Amino acid sequence: MPRSAVIKLHDKLMATPGAADNLLKAISALYKWGIQREHVDCDNPTRDVKRNRKQTGGFEPWTADDIATFLAFHKPGTMARRALILAMSTTARRGDLCRLGRQNEFTRDGRVWLRWKQDKAPHGTVEMPMPTGLIDELHASSNMTYILNGYGAPFTVAGLGNKFREWAEAAGLKGRSLHGVRKGLSAILTSGGASSGEIDVLLGHEMGSSETRIYIRSAERALLAEQVVDRLDKIIPGTAK
Template sequence: MPRPATGLNTVSRRRPDGTVEFTWYHRKSGLLIGKSRDGWTKEAALERAASMDAEEVKAGPPSGSFGELCAFYLSDPRFVRKAEKTKRDYRKHIELMRGMWEAIPVTGITRKVVRALHAQYQDRPWQGNALLRTLRLLMNFGIHDLEMPGLTKNPADRPSLYETRARDQIWDQHRIDAFMEAARDYPALRRAFALLLYTVQRPSDVLTMARPMVFERDGRIWIRLRQAKTGALVDVPCHERLSAELVAPNSGGTMLLVSSPRGKPWSYRNFARAWDRVRRLANWRLARAAIVARGGLPPRSRPKEREAAKKHVRAQMLADLQRRDLRRTGMVQLAIAGATTPQIAALSGHSIDQAQKILDTYLPRRGEVALGGIEKWEDGGDRVVVLAKKRR
């Protein structure tokens, strides 16, 4: 017997700690109702969905309201031209704020209100900062583009953002080899890993790469793509290890370089799940090798020694290395190999300034850079530097 239809769409996600997180959407409109981590229950979400179904269709949000500002922004050509992922993130933030402030006049959203919203995200600083940036963008649009009456100052301008540390994780060769070995029976994931590392492109762009983008020039395989986020057209010369993965037969006869097991475009969510399965296998193998190398774990009768041994074993695993860290890893490896900033920027699609900022952030932590400099110094021999005399 089919279940009765409700006005609620429930999405569940299992967190690394084993707990399940629920997000509820209004089925008819697709609007976000609430999340379990924010205190919402299914009963409250059902009640809200029922009230939304019962509401009469309105001509639109009230004039001068926050909802009107959002509606104008979402239909603005500059928003429509943004990359799909960027639009998806902005819509998520805007829907959340519209749920709170839909009919409130924009002039009623004060700095105090903004601070109160930001304070709710102390345990999720990244999301709190992203929400505040979207609000600042909306308010600037209302001030400068719409010139909404009474809106002269941006309450989200110059906010006190949470301090968040930039990710500095880099894949080393040992862990790269461990993942590729674990993915031996998953050729699509091996190819995806190689594309992420050696093309230094975003995962979303890698999943859309297809055979027509691949061509050969002067004996080397190249990939020509247009980045979804920036719109930049990039010609990527393939590393020899990537070329070896590309010439391997592709299952399913699909034109995509990385496809789902059925030979169809891989949704990012399902791709992430398949990636995590291989990651768990790689971690299990690394942990087993580390335990064997130690001669086993201390007995449970010595809990402190056992926990110290486990800590050492966990340090050999992939830890919190992520797919997105491969792009940064590739850029760092290029710099260590002697590539210039313009060369790296031409490959990654960043501007030269952006590429330099990335290298300024991550290269100082890499001892290989200092070692390479010393080795070049040693190869050059001792030379006397003659300083020019000052003119009088």
């Protein structure tokens, strides 16, 4: 396939930039596979074809202050508060949060646990003890599914994401998402000394995952930055008397 043909296909999808870029990714992956196995002897035709979407830093991670602000605004008994506490307690993805409920509870050694099968890869079975704060939050609810929409039915995946952003904005937290809770909590716990193994278990990752190592390295860099600035404070003259 000549590069000009790839560009034409890409241009046809300009009305949907994400789909256009996904097409480039698919063609690139196909040619990479074929070139490695010597099915074709040409260059990858997607090379140097400009993509539409800019790379971003991803979802804005929540901070400890964000969490405190949200919980101060959304009082006990509200669905918004329950959703955040459930997200913090399980770090489950939206597809799993929508389905979690009483049917996922079981008791082990006198403690209440949750067990669920991940909706996304690696599709593993996750088991987590329920924190006391979550048990207290769910105590007054008799619903089978923990989080319900305004019609008393379980949320869809997209519906929960949209509603959670509304709840965050109502608390003065613009641009915050459910995935940001998962991302931010991992960073908060890592900064507090949580090990990579603990974070892997919390996030439902394979042990020793590359994503968790990123959180660990980030926390280590932050700690080293504080330490080196403390050293600078000792050698740079200050103006305070």
